Amino acid sequence: MNIIYTVKERFLNYVKIDTQSDHHSKTVPSTLKQTHLSKILVEELLAIGITDAHLDQFGYVYATILSNSHKNVPVICFCSHVDTSPDCSGANVKPIVHHHYTGEDLILPDDSSIVLKMTEHPDLAQQIGNDIITASGNTLLGADNKAGIAEIMDAATFLMSHPEVKHGEIKILFTPDEEIGRGVNYVDIKKLGADFGYTIDGETLGSYEDETFSADGMTITIYGISAHPGFAKGKMQSAIKIASHIINSLPKNRISPESTEKMEGFVHPVSIEGQVEQATIEFIIRDFDDENLFTHEEELRNITLQILEQYPGAYAEFTVTEQYRNMKKVIAQYPEVSQYALMAIERAGIEPKKQSIRGGTDGSRLSFMGLPCPNIFAGEHAFHGKQEWVSVQDMEAAVRTIVNLALIWEENSI
Template sequence: MRSEFDTELETRLLRYAAIDSQSDAASPTSPSTEIQLDMSRLLVEELHAIGAQDVMLTDYGVVLATVPATVEGAPVMGWCAHVDTAPQFNATGVKPVVHRGYNGGDITFADAPDLKLSPENSPYLGQKQGEDIITASGLTLLGGDDKAGVAIAMTAARHLIENPQIKHGAIRLAFTPDEEIGRGVDTRLPADLGVDFAYTFDGGKPGEIEFETFSADGAVIKVVGVSAHPGFAKDKMVNALHLAAKIVMTLPQVTMTPETTDKLEGFIHVSEINGGSSECTITLILRDFEREGLAAKGDLLRQVCATVAATEPRAEITCEITPQYRNMRYWLENDMTPVELVRGAVAAVGLDPVSVPIRGGTDGSRLTEMGVPCPNVFTGMQEIHGPLEWISVQDMALATKVAIELAQRAAQ
């Protein structure tokens, strides 16, 4: 049975998903891509249209707005979602498709006939019979991560503005760029947002509330060899690619990669190698739930680089490790009030609150570290960052109800 929010959520997600807004970690600009601002500018127009106040697009690419309070004295709450889509898979020319009243079988894709989505490769789909499922057309990701979160926040905000009899404090909306590349939270955002606490709508199954994330560092290894004509290279050439391969193969292969770890296990992930025989770079990400484990992975990476460098003194190998974000649990465990508030809201809409550590991070990780407590709330998104990505409209409606319930509970 469709709820009062289903049509609006579906319409918004279809509209947002069709806008190209992929971020780019290689870009030095902020936002990293100009196309993200196409989405941001649309949201500015829509926020004005629904009657939001203080609407602005900051010079660092964040859309901010206020849903005005209907009661005095309530804490100021933030709702956050990100407009960018992941760079890991094609996100250009997304064509969202609605599979209305899902029949429980295989979902096929018009632009990729050999691709199949089913309860066999996405078990949660088996619970969605009769619901309205949105996918892409097979050649791209959908971008529900996190345009579903944007649709949820916009729909809940519109509902509160049009129903002033609902008692709630001021709610600040923030739609950020570059979350997928770890650059979504500018240092100016906490002050500009101006909230007591916030929530990102960037999670998965209904009922999930996340307050524990990976801690994350990024690493770049630069290998400089010795260039020589390959026909006359004996005892002269030092091949940077060979040394890069040694570094990669010296790292743990069966105990510390994404494909060999789960649950609370961290990893070192080689995400990219670029360059040639004279010079190349290796880009990696380091993840662990604990600070000590993350530091140990950084030490291991440096040791591997030093070991390989010792085998060829003519080469130059450098390893630069950059902090990205930290486990929000370190701060939230000191005051779980925002977590308990959303747990109550989830239960009030008939769901069982579930909290599991995220094998990833959110803008809330950085906001929490910067003094704005910010747990993560479900949206319904599934199989993200790939062509099988899907979401149930009815799951999005549940998240919208949670947001509205949150607003009322905070006012109490």
């Protein structure tokens, strides 16, 4: 399969467009600037002959590559998100291509304290001779998830320009606000019309992920007793101090992000705010097993209630919000979804690496919305920070994998 790749050029253009989402915003999408890239993607899709490409009022890009097969092929969807993380600036990204990487430290020119070392990024050991792309040191790169976008766009360009390559109907979906947990809030599943999907948003070359954390959010609102500090003895119960006491009492050697790995879950405070009379702590709670998730939540409640026994008159309210669930429950019902993905990776000349995600993707929620949707590598590394990087060759491998998937679904249909 002779692909003339455009993924590198597309990626270098896309990362220069600031698409950072904002979890404080109440608008949809959360930032208008995300649509600046989305509009460009629609124009490029129309230019390669995808006539129904459009941007809807919620910031989603939908497009269809029509089937050129006489077979009854299930409709598959490829999905990536346009937004970048609020954790690090995505404005004025200056991508740098480090050609023919030889294993040296990569010192980023706009901030020489930002250095990519193989000892800290062991996946760089697999990139000798490849072309590494980083930002310049002041921003993140945006490979999460503009690598996935560029790869889907390149694969779509190949399929549209090679009608001899047989495939079924293919849907393309680009979402906003994935980084703030709202990526599929307004997806129209009926309009999308796909049977199975794949997010292109994974890390290491060859990785395939069909299992994620299950996730809840918990808010603890603490109600204290306010009094004038000059006359507070025996009266004041500071909600701020109670909140601090709760956080300080969390287990430090287990169920925390700092002390867990692999299949271990955690409880993690992500924000705290308040005054003497009232304070709020926001937690995220994660585990691969739903029963363990509920156990973590109960332990957090018990810690809080035990602490409140020391503060007569103060009390707390607990609010738990379901965020997403382990996609494996859904994907396991359709073994061909995983089988074909692993075949596509192998056909691209790569050893598949089946693994679990210590996090979630749009695919987690899409799976429970009726679109089984595992995750395939995009090649992004060290995301959400200034050391983010991707290699051109890994992105090209992802393009081949996407094209192979389209072919394999057609080949195995009747």
